[in-house]
Amino acid sequence: MIFKVAWRNIWRAKVRSFIVIGSIAVGIWAGLLIIGFSFGMNNERTASAIGTTTGHAQIHHEDFDAEPLSTAVVADSSTVVALRKTVEALPFVSGTAQRTVLGGMINSTKSARAVRIMGIWPEEERVQTTLADYMVEGDFFEAAGRNRLVIGEKLAKRLGLKLRSKVVLTFQDSEGNLSRASFRISGIYKTLNATWDEFHLYVHHQDLEKTLGAPLVHEVLVRFEETVDTEEKAGALAAAIPAGLAVKSWKQVRPELGFADDMMAIMLVLVLGIIMMALLFGIINNMLMAILERRRELGMLMAVGMNKRKLFLMILVETLMLGFVGGPIGIFLGDLSTRAMMRIGIDLSSKQDGLAELGVQSIIYPEIVPSYYLIIAVMVITTALIASILPAIKALKLNPVEAIRGH
């Protein structure tokens, strides 16, 4: 009957209860939308980075990361083939691609910039990455030709380059000596990551080999079947390859993406915390009002023998019920809204350039994150529990004789 009393008590002041329940529902709804939006944006950025450039993991010579010299190769060509077979045999690996990676300079008639030259095997690259989908001009090594170069749009603009412009690349050869070779722009790409576009350019590995003298493999890109548990998978990958080589997960290759994930998790907890804090004060205020209005009744209950434990329980149940009504409504609305947004997307075209700097598309598609539903449910219950303490203490401190008289 205590539950019945608590439930009916909620509806004694309908307007006030509706406002509190509405606040809880709106708070949770907003929280879920923010979560969906944040995850959608972050996961899209991560998926984009993994898909277009990074892969889920990369294998390098163990010295490569300290100083990416041209001599720090993974292995000779035949050993790389065997290595890739070993890696591709792992159950969670969907494919691999190899790359020559050289630090160098690009010179145009207008300017020069430090760049990272990616010597690729285009057929593999097209299978293992989606970079070919981000061409804004020209093609991604589909047409025949020698010394062709694919450059990021942002870098091309900085250097005043257009399609078919001629440039000179300076880089280390296999002996560590500086070499030069001229290339012609055959394609201009624009990924979601403007920073990447400004620093990386792509050439056919064969064109580099003419200068390098031999195919040099500095990097083996590894794609996993799914983007989950990538750290564990990277660990398993490291255990499967020979000593002297190092495996880096996408979070290590692009630490800013991992930091963004961590930051997002912290920010979401903070945002939810702020929402819950606001709800906390709303609920406390509501319950204090209820206690004030019902002090005669509470005094009577204490006088006739309702012990403190039961009185506390009654107020606790009443407070929790506010959360139990508002919580599911908020979760339902949040889920409904997020699903709708998942279909139509949130168009932020007006902030396109800024979002591109963050590696994000201008239309964000929120994601449903079921684990956060549980977190929110726990937070609402905890908030209601905390909110019940002060009103319950107030009630317990009532003097029955004075309360019955309405003092």
Place this chain on the structure above:
Amino acid sequence: MSKPVIEVKNLEKVYKGAVPVHAVNGISLTITQGEFTALKGPSGCGKTTLLNMLGGLDQPTSGSIAIGGVDITTLSENALIDFRLRNIGFVFQAYNLIPVLSAKENVSFIMLLQDRPKEEREARAQQLLEAVGLKGKEDKRPGQLSGGQQQRVAVARALASKPQFVLADEPTANLDSQSTANLLDIMEQLNKEEGMTFVFATHDDRVLKKARRIISIEDGKVLSDD
């Protein structure tokens, strides 16, 4: 001879302040089972303070109050709450029913606090409501009942816990003549037929006419005991 239900000895209640007020000043009295007693006196004479102390709602400055042989002044706060629940019935001037519960639920609620089984609660609540003349009104909420009917529910509630006695503080103060007469008839009937002890704090002549014992109080002392 009936056994004593309430035994008060040298009871004093002093409210401290710049000038200490002796609200109850050395009262001793005994109330036996089956009494229909009224405490009367002018406002501020100390009758409500005495009633509150008899009900364990207020602690005396000195003296003792034994209810059914138990000195309630020595009980801890929690023990006293439980003692009130099981031994004392209360009827208040302003009825103080729970507005969100029906008449029957209001009566049952006390038994719920006593952890009595549902069947017993239902049956006794029904029986008590019938005894106070509210058959057919069981599902009405207090707001749907007249003042007299609400006070009758309060009497049924007071009896629900099977107390040793019922304390009623100005139970008729908010009632019209007809409702007062009905209520007093019911309480007198319960007193005579079931031997329930009633102690009233009142200055209502209608109650005093029905009372078989009237204790007059003035300045915190018993002036007369008839």
